[in-house]
Amino acid sequence: MALIPESVQALIDAFSRLPGIGPRTASRLTFFLLKNESDAGEALAEALTKLKSETAFCPECFNIMSAGKERCDICDSNGRDNDVICVVESPMDVIVLEQSGGYFGKYHVLHGALSPIEGINPEDLRMKELFERVEKGGFTEIIVATNPSMEGDATALYIRRKLDRLPIQFSRLARGLPVGGELEYADPNTLLRALSGRQKF
């Protein structure tokens, strides 16, 4: 005997598959939508349907964009540096870098990082497209902004090895102390990185 109707259980299961949501939060969200008299449920359903149907990947940098456009706003813009390209793992990374307000070049979104354990090899990422883009010329610097994890490091090394022969400058985002943080509270690993990556002052 099922205590919960199938349709309710189906939504709970769908929510639990999302990152950061456990079975308990999933039930709470489901029962909130069930009980709620406003149109929160309908709005969510509509937004979800549109999410896939009205977005597409930019054919140049593979960032997300509204469907039907030829290129994303950043690739289309005239006001950006055309000789610098920043390689990131996910569209979220583009958003945070844009919010920092300190970068004015182009992007390339790989949609992941190399991880043989999870079966993610170069052909599963937007690598080929990156190499083609860079080989076409025009860039003087590549900023590899993959995550400071082992997989991010391996991905960065892979890109450098593939493009080594081109006359382009490679750089990697610096690692170290968070702004506004206190030295005393930094963990030893971050501190070690910050020390070895210290800058002339």
Added chain:
Amino acid sequence: MRLKHLSLTNFRSYARLESEIPDGILLLKGGNAVGKTSILESLFYCATFSTTLAQQDRHLIRFEAESEDPAVARIVVVYDVEGKERKLEIRLILEGAADVRRFRKEILAEGRKTNAQSAIGQFPAVLFLPHMTEIIDGAPGERRRYLNILLSQSIPGYARALSQYSRAVLQRNALLRTLGERGGDPGQLAYWDELLAAHGAFLTVHRAQAIQTLASLAQSALLRLTDGREILSMRYVPALRTFDETFFQDSASSGAAKEAERIAAISSLIRTNLEADRALDIRRGVSTVGPHRDEMRVMTNAVDVGTYGSRGQVRTTLLALKFAEVDWLKDKTGTIPLLLLDETFSELDASRRRELMRLLNGGGQAIVTTTDLINFSADFLGRQTVWEIRGGIMDKNPERVPMDSNSAAGDALT
């Protein structure tokens, strides 16, 4: 270091334990399966953040509490280092409905959340368990584990390098299998090789240096334990071709520059080895060279103890290694580690027991478990604290006289 207070909640057989810990040597007496070793396990957990006795960390949560949601086991130690009071708390948490139980641990140093790699080494301890003789006569993995636990506690960056290295090996092996099954460009291995070489060289260099120092420390401990009859030596056998032992012989020139030079040299050696074995590795689907395959041998009077030693010899040699660990940690961390001995006395002969009591008296704080007091001299017992454990309860004022005080063994030591 001086441990002052231990508090356990839902840990192994303990629902709740709050206890001040006396300075000097504390003897925990009790029958089998009353919870003596659990106390040692809880304290060693504070040093290593991984279980020594259970199969998995989640099994440390008390069985009766395990089905609660969330089920939480807690270890809290309050201790003194150089007159400064410190507190370390560990929470082992199992949560979620029965079919999706998730385990995680939280480590809090001075009440602030931290991670194992940062907190390791703050509470240095040395543990002796009877089955640890495997370090000497068991599989090579036991000896790597021994070195890893010790060096993680004492060398900054070792725990991190080890976890990065192990992850890189897993990634490289996964790629080897993909290449073996589906083919592809073996050049892809290059960047994993680079990571293996960088982290692996750090591990290799620190292991080589540590084994050299440990051997000389253990040698003097074993000489004392055997009245000068047995001379201990140790040999590091890294899984690398053309590894030059003499490279590490001039231990006089230590220094950061020398160390960086050694790491760079070993790093390129690992890379050459990996490149040379590439085809073989792809066929086998595993990485065959590097510190995850290292070996270390222990010899007394130039004879391999692991292969030819008697049971008693293995045990005495292990004890010497444990005392070397104490000295090593004292030197590296600047504080005397807590010594935890489980049933150590029962299989030693009278003269070795006497020497061990002498070593304990001359050392720092120690907690020693025993099923009975028969193996200890009256003089030794007179100076130490003796508590009795019965079914998870500590009796801090037990009968002190050895159970069978007129037995031959008892007399021999008075």
